[in-house]
Amino acid sequence: MPRYDRIVILTGAGLSAESGIATFRDKDGIWSRYNIEDVATPQAYARNPERVLDFYNMRREGLAGKQPNAAHKALARLEAEHKGEVVVVTQNIDNLHEAAGTKRMIHMHGELLSAWCLACGTRQAWPAPITLTSTCPHCTGVGRLRPDIVWFGEMPYQMEAIYEHLSEADLFVSIGTSGNVYPAAGFVAEARQNGVHTVELNLEPSEGASLFHETIHGPATRVVPGFVDRILRGE
Numbered sequence: 001m002p003r004y005d006r007i008v009i010l011t012g013a014g015l016s017a018e019s020g021i022a023t024f025r026d027k028d029g030i031w032s033r034y035n036i037e038d039v040a041t042p043q044a045y046a047r048n049p050e051r052v053l054d055f056y057n058m059r060r061e062g063l064a065g066k067q068p069n070a071a072h073k074a075l076a077r078l079e080a081e082h083k084g085e086v087v088v089v090t091q092n093i094d095n096l097h098e099a100a101g102t103k104r105m106i107h108m109h110g111e112l113l114s115a116w117c118l119a120c121g122t123r124q125a126w127p128a129p130i131t132l133t134s135t136c137p138h139c140t141g142v143g144r145l146r147p148d149i150v151w152f153g154e155m156p157y158q159m160e161a162i163y164e165h166l167s168e169a170d171l172f173v174s175i176g177t178s179g180n181v182y183p184a185a186g187f188v189a190e191a192r193q194n195g196v197h198t199v200e201l202n203l204e205p206s207e208g209a210s211l212f213h214e215t216i217h218g219p220a221t222r223v224v225p226g227f228v229d230r231i232l233r234g235e
């Protein structure tokens with residue numbers, strides 16, 4: 001009999017770090033090289049769309065050849081082998097959870113390999129660069145496309161579904177996130193309020209580390225597989 005039935009897992013940039021994708025707030029992270037206000041807000045896009053498109057085209061190109069690591073694979077194994085329900089909510093905009101085989105997931109901050117039509121609202125797979133002249137096939141080439149990314153000041157995707165999962169869970173696990181960005185950083189408090197057991201797996205204590213019942217620190221490729229084994233053993 002598993003100890004936990006419904007598990008919600010929140011992941012952040014630290015999970016993909018060992019696959020060679022830069023984090024945001026670590027030394028040499030993306031936000032040490034770029035200002036959020038220049039590249040990741042709706043205002044930045046309105047002021048200088050080309051700069052914002054270039055930033056995301058560069059990051060989309062950077063995904064080429066990146067492979068899921070042992071932590072992504074362990075989470076896919078958890079979903080496949082756990083007798084109850086597992087939902088992965090990721091802040092990451094890469095596709096490494098899917099590449100590892102995770103099926104049930106929410107990309108709350110959007111996806112690099114998707115484009116959003118500003119005219120008809122269609123979100124569609126878009127592996128190519130998005131330029132000022134890219135147009136939407138669904139509105140017969142008239143709609144302009146933007147990256148399907150949730151920028152600062154915008155509402156993250158599927159918040160209602162996420163809060164419902166948090167209210168039904170009995171285990172909440174936060175992996176590889178610094179706990180700086182809301183609303184994701186507030187999920188641990190929300191889960192605790194609902195009586196959910198909470199665990200942090202991160203390289204170092206996050207901003208909200210003291211809110212978790214348990215914290216396990218170390219690189220994701222080491223601590224996540226061990227934690228998944230423990231859950232699957234019913235401990």
Ligand code: BV8
Pocket residue numbers: 011012013014015017018023024025026029040091092093109149150151152153154155156159175176177178179180181182183201202203204205206218219220221
């Ligand atoms: C919103 C896409 C309304 C872009 C991103 C107070 C309350 C509520 C909101 C706010 C508030 N104050 C300000 C806000 C607004 C704002 C916000 O939180 N700002 C912060 C900076 C204060 N939030 C918003 O605007 C959000 N929208 O609030 O709407 C609302 C309110 C309530 C309910 C519903 C709606 C929208 C935010 C989305 C922004 N977009 N992503 C892009 O990627 O280009 S967020 C950005 O940070 C990143 O993109 C990333 O997705 C996110 C989180 O970062 P992390 O994943 O945590 O990465 P980080 O580098 O910080 O940390 C990495 C961690 O990994 C470190 O701890 C490190 O030690 C660890 N690590 C490193 N290596 C490893 C490792 N761990 C394990 N193994 C390793 N090998």
